[in-house]
Amino acid sequence: MNSDIAVAKRQTLAESLGGALARLRTRNDAAGNVASSFRRRKLLENLTGQALGATVILSLFAAWEIAARTGLVDPMFSSSPSAVVLTGITMINDGTLARHFLASFKIYVVGVGLSILLGVPIGVAAGWFKWVNRAFSPLISAFYTMPRIALMPVFIIWFGLGMEAKVALVLMSAIFPLLVNMQVAMQNIDPEFKRVGVAYGASQWQLFRTVALPSSVPFLLTGLRLSMGRGMLGVIAAEIFGGAEGLGYLIQYAGATFQIDVVFVGVVVIAGFGVIVDRSLAHIATRVDSWKITSS
Amino acid sequence: MNDVLAPWRSATEPPDAGWGEVADAPARRESVPILDVKDLVITYENQQTGAQTEAVRGVSLRIAEGEFVTIVGLSGCGKTSFLNAVAGLVKAASGSIAVAGRLVDRPGPDRAMVFQKATLLPWRNVLDNITYGLDLRGLPKKQVRLRAQKYLDLVQLRGFEHFFPGALSGGMQQRVNLARALVTEPQLLLLDEPFAALDAITREAMQHELLAIWNQTRKTVLMVTHQIDEAVLLSDRVIVFSPRPARIVAEIRINLPRPRSAEVRFDAVFDQRAKEIFDLIHKSNLIHKSTGKVAP
Numbered sequence: 001m002n003s004d005i006a007v008a009k010r011q012t013l014a015e016s017l018g019g020a021l022a023r024l025r026t027r028n029d030a031a032g033n034v035a036s037s038f039r040r041r042k043l044l045e046n047l048t049g050q051a052l053g054a055t056v057i058l059s060l061f062a063a064w065e066i067a068a069r070t071g072l073v074d075p076m077f078s079s080s081p082s083a084v085v086l087t088g089i090t091m092i093n094d095g096t097l098a099r100h101f102l103a104s105f106k107i108y109v110v111g112v113g114l115s116i117l118l119g120v121p122i123g124v125a126a127g128w129f130k131w132v133n134r135a136f137s138p139l140i141s142a143f144y145t146m147p148r149i150a151l152m153p154v155f156i157i158w159f160g161l162g163m164e165a166k167v168a169l170v171l172m173s174a175i176f177p178l179l180v181n182m183q184v185a186m187q188n189i190d191p192e193f194k195r196v197g198v199a200y201g202a203s204q205w206q207l208f209r210t211v212a213l214p215s216s217v218p219f220l221l222t223g224l225r226l227s228m229g230r231g232m233l234g235v236i237a238a239e240i241f242g243g244a245e246g247l248g249y250l251i252q253y254a255g256a257t258f259q260i261d262v263v264f265v266g267v268v269v270i271a272g273f274g275v276i277v278d279r280s281l282a283h284i285a286t287r288v289d290s291w292k293i294t295s296s
Numbered sequence: 297m298n299d300v301l302a303p304w305r306s307a308t309e310p311p312d313a314g315w316g317e318v319a320d321a322p323a324r325r326e327s328v329p330i331l332d333v334k335d336l337v338i339t340y341e342n343q344q345t346g347a348q349t350e351a352v353r354g355v356s357l358r359i360a361e362g363e364f365v366t367i368v369g370l371s372g373c374g375k376t377s378f379l380n381a382v383a384g385l386v387k388a389a390s391g392s393i394a395v396a397g398r399l400v401d402r403p404g405p406d407r408a409m410v411f412q413k414a415t416l417l418p419w420r421n422v423l424d425n426i427t428y429g430l431d432l433r434g435l436p437k438k439q440v441r442l443r444a445q446k447y448l449d450l451v452q453l454r455g456f457e458h459f460f461p462g463a464l465s466g467g468m469q470q471r472v473n474l475a476r477a478l479v480t481e482p483q484l485l486l487l488d489e490p491f492a493a494l495d496a497i498t499r500e501a502m503q504h505e506l507l508a509i510w511n512q513t514r515k516t517v518l519m520v521t522h523q524i525d526e527a528v529l530l531s532d533r534v535i536v537f538s539p540r541p542a543r544i545v546a547e548i549r550i551n552l553p554r555p556r557s558a559e560v561r562f563d564a565v566f567d568q569r570a571k572e573i574f575d576l577i578h579k580s581n582l583i584h585k586s587t588g589k590v591a592p
Contacts, residue, residue, distance in 0.1 A: 192415045199383055199409045200429040200480070210432070214419040 079260040084268065087261035096250075101269060103245040104235050107163060111170025112231040118171075119178035119227070120220070126179070127186025128212065144180060148172045148234065152241045166238035166246075173234030174227040181223030185216035221285045228277050236270065328397040330484050330516040331359040331382065336391035338377045350541035351377040354391070357535065357544070359484070359516060366519045366527040367535045368573060370581060374542030375520045376488055382518060383409045383486050396483050405433065408477035412489045414469035416461035416476075423448070423457040425472050429480040447475040450509055467498040474506070478513065487519035491526065503529055504558045511555040524577075528552075528569045529560065536576045545580045548573055 061081045067073045068080035075083065091097040125132045126140070151172060155165040189212050197207045239248025247266050254262035338352040351374040359365050367375045380386040382393055384403040392399055395406045408429065416425045423444055424431075430440045448454050451471040461469055470490060477485060490506070491499040503526055510517065510530065521527055527534045528550055536545040550569050552560050560566055 190415075192411075192413065193417060195385065196411065196415050196417070196428075197432075199385055199403050199411075200432050200476075201403050201405060202432050206432055210428070211417070214417070217419075 076258070077260060079264055083261045084264040088265045088268070091262070091265055097265065097269065100245055100247050100250045100266075101273075103249075104239065104247040107166045107170055107238070107246065108231055108235045110163075111167045111234060112174050112228060114167070114171050115174035115178055115227055115231065116224070119175040119223075120182055123179035123182025123223075124186055124212075124216075127183040128208065133183070140176070140179060140183075143172070144176045149237045149241070152238060156242060161242050166235065166243065169238040169241075170231050170234035173237075174231035177226035177230055178220075178223040181219045181226070182216060185219030186212060188219075189215050217288055218285075221281065221288065225278060225281050225285075228281065229274065232270065232274055232277075329358040330361050330363075330396055331357065331518060332392075332394040332397075333357045333382065334392045334394075336378065336381060336393065337389045338374065338381055338386060339389040340377075352381070353541035353543055355537075355542060355544055356391075359518060361483075361516050362514050363533065364510060364517045364519070364531045365533045365535065366521060366531040367537055368521060368524060368527050368577065369537030369542065370539055370577060371522060372540060373537045374540045375537050378537075378542060379409075379486055379488050379518065379520045382484075383407055385409075405429075405480060406483045407486055408480045408482035408484075409486045409488065410474050410477045410490045412492055414461070414466070414473040414493075416469055416472055418461050421458050421460050422453060422464070422472050425461065426475045426479055428476055443481075444475075444479055447479045450478065450512065451475040451505075465498075466494050467502055470494060470502060471505070474509070478509075478515070483516060485515045485517045487517060487521075489521050489523075490519070492521070492523070499523075499526075506530065507556055507558070524570050524573050525561070525566075527573065528566055529556070534569070534573055536573060536580070538580045546576045548576075 064078070065081050068075045068078055068083075088097070122136070126136050127133065148169060152165070152169055155168045159165040159168060193211045193215065194207060197211050202210060235246070236248035236251070239246035240252040241248075243249050247270055251263050251266040254260075254266065334356050336352055336355045337350070340349045340351055341347070342349065355378060357365075367378065369375045377386055381388050382395075384400055384407070387401060394400065395404070398406075400406070417428065420428065423441070426444045426447060427440045430443065445454075448457065451474055453468065453471055453475065456464070456468065461472070464472070470493075474490065491502050494502060507530055517530075519527070519530065531550050534548045534550060536548070537543070538545045548569060550565075552563060552565055552569075
């Protein structure tokens with residue numbers, strides 16, 4: 001019951017913090033300090049927003065914990081937040097979590113890295129040169145819509161049960177969002193910008209470098225975000241399919257042996273990693289696109 | 297790269313007999329005109345049907361060094377096509393365009409275009425937008441910066457070097473557009489309805505600013521506009537185009553004294569010339585409408 005109370009305490013803390021800031025705001029408005037009052041208002045908006053999000057998650061955890069402890073659900077099948085935390089700590093201490101995480105991470109980095117190295121240039125070429133577009137478009141469409149996991153048996157036959165087959169699946173999962181986004185980026189270059197470049201004597205290469213590449217940055221970031229998400233799906237799917245290590249394997253094995261706590265530890269680690277990757281990319285996006293922010 | 301800036305030194309074209317008509321143009325020492333267009337015909341192919349449309353039919357035009365010449369005509373009459381052909385952005389079906397005695401059919405450093413829409417590259421700040429044309433020529437960065445400073449001052453944008461276009465007003469964007477062209481120090485400056493996208497008050501301010509800039513630089517200018525007052529205020533000569541396909545209906549000399557200031561608008565000659573041009577445009581339009589034929 002302890003964590004339940006802690007959750008409730010945190011909730012009231014968030015609320016009282018909000019209230020205090022609100023009072024601070026009113027006082028500042030009265031003082032007529034517009035700039036700092038604006039900043040404070042923004043901060044308050046931010047804080048209450050985050051508090052709201054945290055409250056929802058924490059409430060769900062609380063409900064889960066209560067349900068497990070009161071016997072409303074069978075802990076054998078549902079586990080509970082406290083059990084998951086304890087199992088997680090054990091797994092961190094004995095190194096199993098690190099081992100599985102690193103195994104998955106290695107495949108992820110290699111697979112997504114290859115997708116970037118191959119997907120961006122192919123996508124750029126397919127968008128920039130009409131004949132490359134015509135040559136590759138049917139192939140891209142065919143692969144883009146197909147569930148990549150269906151290829152896993154083939155990859156295992158080709159590359160064996162080792163790392164290569166998994167990397168191949170990650171690559172096939174992660175490459176298309178990048179490829180298609182870069183292709184679209186090249187096809188969506190404002191013709192007026194191209195005209196300016198041409199009028200000032202830009203060569204094809206200069207047009208590409210000074211107009212096409214900078215204007216494709218937002219597309220690149222969207223592509224990266226999508227492909228990093230797809231890449232994670234690919235890693236987990238590949239590891240569930242076969243192998244002896246990695247988070248996917250861990251989840252699959254734990255599930256088969258009714259270690260629900262372990263399944264949830266795996267899920268939490270994957271979700272946490274996903275959030276970190278996504279947030280850092282979003283952060284980079286706001287920095288790189290500073291000219292867009294300025295214009296709004 | 298610099299040798300192409302002075303190709304007229306080797307020009308062999310003999311001085312034209314009819315050239316005396318513009319004897320009171322500011323610079324008559326140069327025997328070879330800065331712009332010499334002969335019997336220019338421009339046709340467009342409809343992308344769907346393949347049908348040919350004539351935009352310009354046999355226009356000849358010469359501009360001496362230091363002259364400010366404006367083409368006026370109704371919207372869609374082919375005047376912008378003519379300007380684009382001079383800029384090298386549109387290919388002529390027949391006829392010839394020579395800049396300082398050298399035939400041209402593509403953009404070159406001897407001309408610079410100020411576009412109707414500012415079309416600044418949004419990922420480049422003001423300074424980098426101004427230096428765009430020079431950057432494309434691969435000039436040393438230091439020299440480029442130095443040159444840009446002069447034109448930053450000329451268009452009164454000092455202090456805004458590091459602003460991104462999105463943060464600028466329409467008038468300021470248009471000044472960057474102008475500076476971007478001026479900094480390349482072209483022999484012929486091309487202005488495509490440069491103030492048409494601005495509100496009336498900003499437009500008038502920009503016209504006066506352009507007048508002041510011209511007084512300082514004495515560039516050879518070919519402008520296209522449908523604002524009659526703008527044409528009279530700025531030009532030495534105004535060329536009236538017929539509705540499409542464009543032909544020259546008349547040529548009006550604006551014999552208002554130089555250097556001009558905004559007060560010139562109150563000169564009786566100003567109104568007289570403006571009315572003449574107005575009548576010519578509308579007469580040619582009426583003939584065009586009633587007979588479907590081009591005015592003689």
